[in-house]
Amino acid sequence: MKKVFGYRNIGLIFGLIGLLALAGIITPSMFSLNTIISMLRNNAVYVFLAMGMMVVLVTGGIDLSVGSILALSGVVCTSLMSSHMEIPNIVWVILSLVIGIVCGAFNGFVVGYLKVVPMIATLGTMYIYRGFAFLLSGGNWWFPHQISEGYQAWAGRQILGIPSILWIAAIVFLTAYWYLSYRTTGRRIYAIGTNVESAKVAGIKEARIRFLAFVICGALAGISGMLYTANYAMCTYTIGDGYELQAIAICILGGVSITGGRGTVDGVFIGWLMMSVITQFISLLPGLSVWQKALQGAIIIAAVFLNIAMTRSSEKRFLKERGALL
DSSP states (O other), rough: OOHHHSSSSHHHHHHHHHHHHHHHHHHHGGGGHHHHHHHHHHHHHHHHHHHHHHHHHTTTOOOOOOOHHHHHHHHHHHHHHOOOOOTTHHHHHHHHHHHHHHHHHHEEEEEIIIIOOOOOOOOOOOHHHHHHHHHHHTTTOOGGSSSOOOHHHHHEEEEEEEEEEHHHHHHHHHHHHHHHHHHHHHHHHHHHHHHHHHHHTTTTHHHHHHHHHHHHHHHHHHHHHHHHHHHHHHHHTTTTTTHHHHHHHHHHTOOOOTTSSSHHHHHHHHHHHHHHHHHHHHSSSTTTGGGHHHHHHHHHHHHHHHHHHHHHHHHHHHHHHHHHHH
């Protein structure tokens, strides 16, 4: 029992359980298997964006360009695929990753090596990448009849009754957990966000780690663009608009510190589940759908206050234990 209550994200677990209980009482239809799978599939893209955003936030940065990278990747992959359907579909997965990595590398270079403030740098690239998406699309739309079944299968193929996009999301979650928990580079990402000066003294290259964080974030945003277009079988240059804010909101709900140094992959996963339930719950309530953004905003503000309160409580407990030892 002590181990259970000592789990760092136990508060998030209780919050999710309470949310599910409330939703189940008011809208019992939410708990049908088809509704749950549909809910998770519709929100699956946010897993990739939130995982990438978490890596950047932990370093003390932020990436406002992920929605635009998603759009650029989706436009490039969909436009080329629609005119070259004979090309194996794995090519579009690789291409989306390359686009994301290139965009993330540019962000990382500007932030890590040119020392531009992350919010300013990525605000600029957000408009640049969205502009490229518009130029390459010509303002056109792509619809289901222009998107091959093989391409759509990357998101919609049923494996043991679960859409493939959710299996890919699970792989990303497990890989991120392993990388950040057990790899030296993953621990260095936390070190930069916790205390950059101490990290430098320990021999950690700040610019290199920040660069890597943005590359990871960009790669996940790139693959999300391809999977978005495969999932919804449509594309235009406006897709992903505002998704960066949703990704940040999920991270905050998941307990990621907006000042860096703190956050867990499992916490972000729980935050994603909470945001998915909130979105689905509001959409099922008549008259509340128009308040969806406002309610989500209120929940985010509440989560930020809770985040700050938990941080202060943790610091006080640490100082108290330290004082007892002295």
